Structure formats: structure tokens, C-alpha cells
Amino acid sequence: MNNLNEYVRLARNGSSDAFAKLYATVYKEMYHIALYNLRNSHDAGDVVSDAVLDAFCSIGKLKNADAFKGWIMKILYAKIKKRQREYFAPTDELDDDIPLSDDFQYDDVELKEALGRLDNESRLILSMSVLGGYSSSEISQMCDLKPSSVRSRIARIKEKLRMELTAE
Numbered sequence: 001m002n003n004l005n006e007y008v009r010l011a012r013n014g015s016s017d018a019f020a021k022l023y024a025t026v027y028k029e030m031y032h033i034a035l036y037n038l039r040n041s042h043d044a045g046d047v048v049s050d051a052v053l054d055a056f057c058s059i060g061k062l063k064n065a066d067a068f069k070g071w072i073m074k075i076l077y078a079k080i081k082k083r084q085r086e087y088f089a090p091t092d093e094l095d096d097d098i099p100l101s102d103d104f105q106y107d108d109v110e111l112k113e114a115l116g117r118l119d120n121e122s123r124l125i126l127s128m129s130v131l132g133g134y135s136s137s138e139i140s141q142m143c144d145l146k147p148s149s150v151r152s153r154i155a156r157i158k159e160k161l162r163m164e165l166t167a168e
Contacts, residue, residue: 008065019056029132030076036127037080047079074142084120114164122157129154
């Protein structure tokens, strides 16, 4: 049995230390995905905190220890979508004065602008694929879409970005 499975077992039995060790395996990825999609460090931190709190309170419902990462990312996905509905209008601009994070920077202004023009769901799916490294089947489970739909959406998003970046 690997450590992750043991930590899930202990967390289900109420060990906050075990849950903290589980969280330590995914916190950077959760924050980067939230930050990329919400474009605000405060909102990103808030949704990660909300997702972690929900996960901590419902860890007993997690049946398969191997599914922990996908399970907590699905919770994060729901929190990001909720925050986007609450706070964002399509014309919101990225504040260029606030760095995204110490280890997550855009090097290309044109790419930054093209990514900013994506709709929220496209940005979320792309970030889960590119930043999170999730497969289309994993993303489909988190977003309640068919794997083939996820693959075709990612291909369309990438093609749209390629066309925008080569036209500029």
C-alpha cells in the first residue's frame, strides 16, 4: 500500500495530519489552476481554501483512495465555476501590476492576451490539460463531459490560439 492510500485511510478516520499530507501533494497545482482561471490571487486562494475545506469535511465519502487527486480537483472545478459566475464579467481585464506567482509567469504578452480572450470554461479545460496534466477522460469526469468532447474542445482551443498567435 502506498503512502497516499494510507493517508486517505487515516484522513477518513479523522486524522487532520494525514489530510494535510494529502493536501501537500496537490496544493500548488490547485492554486495554479485557480489562479490561471480566476486571474486574481485573492480569489484563487479563496476557492482553493473553500475546496480544501469541503474536501476535508467530506473525505469520508471518498470511496477509492487512488481517486483522491481527481476528486479534490472536481471540487475545485465546482468552486472555480461558482466564483466565475459570481464575480466575472466577460470584459474583466488581467491586472498587469500583480504577478501571478513567483514560479508561474507569462513570458509572451501575445499569448497572455490570447488566453485572456478565451471563455471561462475553455480556459478551465485548457488549464486542467496543460497545467494540470490531466487526460481527457479525467477532465471529462471532473467537468461532466464526454471524453471525446473534451478532446475536441482542447483541439479547437489550441487551434484558435494558434490562429490568433500566428495572425498577430
